[in-house]
Amino acid sequence: MAKIAIVYHSGYGHTAKVAEHVRIGAARAEGAEVTLYKADDLTSPDAGPWDELAAADAIIFGAPTYMGSASAVFKQFQDATSKPWFSHAWKDKIAAGFTNSGNLxxxxxxxxxxxxxxxxxxxxxxxxxxxxxxxxxxxxxxxxVHNRASFTIGLGTQSLTDKPAEETPDRFDLETAEMFGGRVAEATLRWVRGKA
Ligand SMILES: Cc1cc2nc3c(=O)[nH]c(=O)nc-3n(C[C@H](O)[C@H](O)[C@H](O)COP(=O)(O)O)c2cc1C
Incomplete structure (x- = not known):
């Protein structure tokens, strides 16, 4: 069994939709227990489900790209991780990341x-x-086509800026998100088995 946490922010729902498809793909892996967390609930080191993140075998980060970097709420979460950083509590967990934005x-x-x-x-x-x-x-x-924008370091999807989250990203990007979730889940299961 492997616990996988997905921590994401979404201002207007598009990245939330991608996160849901990353979850679907990860949950297809046998033995993967996948939970979504909103970065909005983890912006302070002293409040939020930090214990659950501590218990996870993998944490997948997700944020929209705003002005050429992760959204401010994600950055607040990022800074709030200083507490586990002090004790190296997340050392050797699997990590991965995805972002969604308006341009290809x-x-x-x-x-x-x-x-x-x-x-x-x-x-x-x-x-x-x-x-x-x-x-x-x-x-x-x-x-x-899957992986349309050809990202390798993490998942990159596109949502057209004049369309609501019900219509964009398109089916191929959402399938790519599922493939990505599946890959991270399989890697985590292999990693957890190897440690046992
Ligand atoms: C403040 C702001 C800055 C943005 N900057 C970028 C950017 O740098 N690159 C880009 O491709 N899209 C940019 N966009 C478009 C968003 O990435 C896009 O609308 C995305 O779907 C928003 O995700 P969300 O619905 O999860 O918030 C920006 C949107 C906003 C509101």
Whole structure:
């Protein structure tokens, strides 16, 4: 059994939808117990479900990209992790990250690097997408491809800025989110089995 926590922020619901599909994909792995947490509830080191994060085998970070980095609420959560950092309480947990934004690229890399750096500060084991590039050949259809923006360090999805979360990100991005969740869950299960 492996406990997987997904900590995410979403201002307008789009990243929340991606988080839900990461959860669906992770929960498909046999033995994975997956729980979603709102970063909004974890902005103070002294309040929120920190004990549950301490008990998790993996923590997946999620945030929209705002102005070229993770949203401010996610950054508040990030800073609030200083308490587990002091005791290296998250050392050797699996970590991964995802971001959603309005543009295909949209400087999402900065957000993913921010999350990977956070994981490294905690001594966590970072898992990337493990996916091949999505749209990189004339034979491919940009509207019907997984990992469209070809991120490797973490999951990068796109939600068109004039559409509500019910309509965007599209099916292929949501499936990519499920594949990503599945990969992190499988990596966590392997890691937990190896430690036993
Ligand atoms: C303050 C703000 C800054 C944004 N900055 C970016 C950006 O740097 N790159 C980008 O691609 N989209 C940017 N967007 C668009 C959002 O990333 C996009 O609307 C996303 O779906 C919002 O996710 P959410 O619904 O989970 O809040 C920005 C939106 C807001 C409100």
């Amino acid at each position: 690229y949209g400087d999402k890399s900065t957000t993913l690097l921010q999350m990977a750096t956070l994981a490294a500060q905690h001594g966590m084991i970072w898992v990337g997408t493990g996916m091949m590039p999505g749209y990189n050949a004339s034979t491919k259809d940009i509207n019907a």
